Each structure stands twice: as C-alpha cells, then as structure tokens.
C-alpha cells in the first residue's frame with residue numbers, strides 16, 4: 001500500500017534502515033522506517049487519509065509519523081532538500097539522492113533500502129556493502145567523521161554489537177578510541193547520554209556491552225570514579241540471574257530493569273558520587289531524589305537484616321516485611337544482587353513470593369464496628385494484626401478480632 005500511494009504521488013518510496021536490517025536477519029522489528037524521495041509529509045498525509053491513520057509531522061525536518069489505529073507506527077523521512085541560490089535567479093530546490101541520505105547514517109548495516117513502488121517492488125539497494133557486513137557480522141561506520149558528527153553512535157555501536165552478536169570492525173574501533181581520547185563524549189548532553197545508557201541497560205543481556213563500555217573507557221563519562229571492578233562484575237552477573245528468576249516468576253510485573261543494572265553498576269559510588277553521576281546524566285530532580293532516598297533506605301534495611309541474621313541466626317517475617325515494604329522492586333532486586341549472604345537472599349525472595357502478599361481478614365470496617373476512635377490508632381492496630389499474621393500468631397479472623405479487642 002505504501003508503494004501504491006508513492007505511485008499515485010509519483011514519488012519513489014523505500015523501506016530503509018533497521019527494519020530492512022532485521023528483515024534480512026529474520027529478527028522481528030515493529031518500527032518501520034520509510035524514506036520518500038520527495039515530500040514525505042504529503043506522502044504521510046495522503047497515506048493516512050486513505051487508510052484511516054493519524055499523522056504527526058515535523059515540518060522543519062520533513063519527517064512524519066503515521067500512527068495506525070492499533071498503535072503500529074511508520075516513520076517517514078524525506079530525502080533532504082538542498083537549496084542552491086544562484087545570483088539573480090530564484091532559489092532552486094534540488095532533491096538529494098537516497099544514496100546521500102543513507103550515507104549520513106551510523107553504520108553500514110543500517111543503510112539498506114528496499115523499493116516499495118509497484119514497478120520495482122522489493123528491489124534492494126545496497127550502496128555501502130551492508131549485505132557483506134551483515135554476513136561478516138561487522139559493525140562499521142561509513143566515514144571517519146561519524147562519531148564526531150554524533151558521539152551517541154559510540155554507544156549505538158556497542159549496543160548493536162552486543163544485541164546482534166556482531167563485532168565492531170577494527171577501523172571503527174580505532175575511531176571510537178580516538179573519539180574517547182579526544183573527549184568528544186564530554187560534549188554530549190546529559191539527556192542524550194542517559195538515553196543511550198538506558199537503551200544499553202534495557203537490552204536482554206547488557207553485561208557484554210557494559211564490559212565493552214568499560215574497556216573503551218566510557219564509564220568515566222558517567223562519573224570519573226566509576227570503574228568495573230571484579231566485585232561489580234560479579235554483582236552484575238548476579239543481577240542478571242536474579243532478573244531472570246524474577247521475570248519468570250512475575251511475568252507481568254512492570255518495572256525498570258535498566259534501573260536495577262544502573263544501581264548495581266554504580267554500587268561502588270558513594271551517595272555524593274551517585275548524585276554527581278545523576279547530575280551528569282541530567283536525571284530529573286524528582287527521579288534522582290527517589291533513587292537516592294530508596295537506595296539509602298534499602299541499604300539500611302539490608303544492613304539491619306544482615307546484622308540480625310549474622311548475630312542471632314534468625315529474623316521474624318514481620319520484621320523483614322516492614323523493612324522492605326516501601327521499597328520499589330528495582331531497589332529490592334538491587335539488594336538481592338548486592339548481598340553476599342545466601343541466607344539474606346532467601347529472605348528477600350521470600351518477601352517477593354510470600355510476605356508482600358500477606359493480608360489480614362480484619363479491615364477498617366471491623367475497627368469502626370469495634371468503635372475504635374478515628375485516627376492513627378487504625379493504622380497501628382492493622383499493622384499489629386498484620387505483624388501477628390506474618391509471624392503465624394493468628395490463624396482465623398476470630399483470632400485477629402480477639403487480638404484487636406485485647
């Protein structure tokens with residue numbers, strides 16, 4: 001259909017970039033990128049009009065997003081327009097070719113295009129040896145200034161390398177080392193750095209990529225003191241195991257997996273240093289405070305549990321529950337990766353599998369009926385009952401009511 005709309009407007013239309021890359025590699029990709037040799041916005045609007053979609057367009061860049069009723073999206077770009085002004089004449093607009101447009105991209109493997117117009121439907125254009133690099137499993141830039149033009153590509157190279165199980169080509173690797181040495185990354189805005197870091201930490205297996213970042217000396221751009229020590233490495237491995245365990249157990253539980261890895265990665269930083277890293281990464285004030293407060297609280301809770309178990313060999317379920325109940329999943333998983341004690345790890349997993357779901361029978365209504373005066377006593381009584389239930393001191397609703405009356 002995209003091709004037919006292109007034909008009706010008499011413009012060449014191509015599927016390009018990651019979509020084609022993933023198509024050749026047989027990997028599902030739900031983002032489709034389309035490039036139009038002509039007015040991409042007009043194309044998007046025409047298509048959307050015919051197929052009942054919405055369009056969001058950016059006039060300045062000649063780009064648009066077609067949004068289908070089910071949420072599927074197609075990004076539409078126009079090959080860039082170039083203006084030539086000759087003295088005394090009207091400015092003339094010339095269309096730069098698809099090839100020039102693809103040349104501006106990050107890596108060869110992202111430069112494939114497939115023609116969608118009906119006349120040449122399915123014809124693949126490979127200007128820069130993308131198919132060869134896909135076969136050889138190589139991440140390669142198109143020209144020497146690629147990382148200077150856009151330093152985020154350093155992180156993209158590492159992300160693709162890890163995700164596709166490819167290797168960064170030798171010359172490209174040297175260009176990355178050079179970009180690091182010349183401090184191009186210093187100029188990268190915090191937000192963009194954070195976005196790239198989050199993308200890497202969201203990948204299924206981010207460890208290899210973290211290792212690669214460390215070996216290129218990229219961690220210091222997050223914080224000058226940040227290093228990948230053996231301790232951090234082991235903890236990251238542990239975090240990966242814990243995350244698989246958790247995902248298997250709680251299939252639909254939404255949480256920010258990247259934040260677990262981030263906390264583990266920054267485990268060796270002091271609170272002040274972590275604050276510095278968050279400032280460098282332009283983490284929003286609100287999120288930064290939350291991250292801080294919960295990390296501090298979590299570490300305190302962990303120390304309490306560890307100490308108690310080391311000293312007495314036991315701890316009450318209710319104590320574990322009340323220490324952990326206000327902590328977000330991300331921090332709890334971080335603590336599981338952090339603790340060196342198998343016993344403590346068992347307690348943390350018991351919290352997830354059991355303790356957090358324990359509820360008592362008695363409710364606020366019961367307390368009202370028992371004529372408990374409104375106020376903080378409600379919460380105290382309900383906590384008292386919950387504590388008794390967690391520790392197995394009450395079984396039935398009657399036991400609970402008895403406890404309240406008492």
Ligand code: CTP
Nearest residue numbers: 017018019031104105106107110111150152153
């Ligand atoms: N691109 C680029 N330089 C960047 C970011 C993106 O040249 N810093 C180009 C890439 O060639 C990419 C295209 O823009 O193919 C679209 O970017 P994006 O959607 O981020 O990449 P995908 O390849 O689709 O990757 P993903 O599978 O992670 O979505």
